Amino acid sequence: MKITNYASYAVCIAILLISYGVESCNSELRIIVPDVELLAPTLQGTGVIPNPSRKLIEGVYAVSQGNGRFGDTVILKHDREALSIFCQKNSTYMVFRSGTKDSSILYAGYWRNAQSPQTGLCTLEIRPNDGAGAILRATRPETLTIRGAVGGSDALPSEPLVLKYVRPLFERKRERTDGKFWIIAHRGGGRNSDRLPFSENSTELIKFAGKLGANGVEIDVRLTRDGVPVLYHDENLNTRLIDGEYMVGAIGNYTFAQLQELCRLKNGERIPTLDDVLRTIVDSTALTSVWLDIKEPSAIEKIIPLQKKYLERAQALQAAGKRDTLEIFSGLATDEIYQAFIAHPEHASVPSICELSVSQTQQANSKVFAPRWTLGTLQSEVSRLHAENRRAFVWTLDQPEFIVQFLNEGNYDGILTNYPTVVAYNYYIRR
Secondary structure (H helix, E strand, O other), X not given: OOHHHHHHHHHHXXXXXXXXXXXXXXXXXXXXXXXXXXXXXXXXOOEOOOHHHHHHHOEEEEEEEOHHHXXXXXXXXXXXXXXXXXXXXXXXXXXXXXXXXXXXXXXXXXXXXXXXXXXXXXXXXXXXXXXXXXXXXXXXXXXXXXXXXEOOOOOOOOEEEEEEEEEOOOOOOOHHHOOOOEEEEHHHOOOHHHOOOOOOOOHHHHHHHHHHOOOEEEEEEEEOXXXXXXXXXXXXXXXXXXXXXXXXXXXXXXXXXXXXXXXXXXXXXXXXXXXXXXHXXXXXXXXXXXXXXXXXXXXXXXXXXHHHHHHHHHHHHHHXXXXXXXXXXXXXXXXXXXXXXXXXXXXXXXXXEEOOOHHHHHHOOOOEEOOEHHHOOOHHHHHHHHHOOOEEEEEOOOOHHHHHHHHHHOOOOEEEEOOHHHHHHHHHOOO
């Protein structure tokens, strides 16, 4: 399908959602997270894998056993101590805890199909003669083989899985962005309908986003009645986002204390404040980008001071060598929010993402232009903004075939998606 047909494709999807998806959007999804504690003996007595060794394990791998379930090729990528594997087949991903013992490297975790309930336990091992010895000496081995087993959600792993290292991960080489490409997880990691282990816009999901392949998150910000910026997507409290008995009406009708006492997100978490979430991102994740989707113009006065506070905190940690660069952007999604933002006396120095026009991006001095994906690759507009040292992100791109097409034909610096695992596979597999 060509770029000129994107809009028609979106209309078709909308019709399908109206006819089929309304009920499924409101129906409860049973989230099955395998009991990884069944694999606790695998990592008993292990030590931490050094960071240089973890980097040597990352790469593109051929699947010599287990390809019936996971496909012929997979991507291995670390998020701090955790290892993730991204597969093309069935949009499957795996998440592992790790450790080293007796010159071997061990992993225990689970696999999940990103778009269905299918899931199960998994263990992996790199033996000394398969490359672990060299890796633990921070030396790339001549050959690297990872052996393991997978099983269902209620069974210990028994099906063999064998991975063989092929080549390093793809890295974009551009001086303008230091080679970075941003995989930005929508609503902190994905939607409730995506069967994630944590609720959308929760602190817990944001901490998990790196394991899904994201290096950035988009989060939704609203104000409570007493002016506290909180994370919540919809205007009203509803069964899509809130579990159990709860109040009704708009978030803005209630104080933060009332929301904390009487509401829980779908997986039991509390509605978090923006202050707490930004502190968590700065101090406890490796994320490098935060896109604040501002849902009401009045929130801008509250958001900008927090944005500046945590940018300064991140810069101090970066100067001390304790974290990578972090950018936090105010999102300008509507004309009302745009007007409120440019009316702020400090707007020109506040990092922002503009979803509107190129001219409005320039007027607001936004660092990033962010058009919706149905507009296509916008090659000339993106090139013009690159010449001005601005970037371009596209939203919200979920279909694998269009993700591949935008990566191959476009020149965007980042993709906002509900499926960061799918974007991660298709980005890192490139040559």
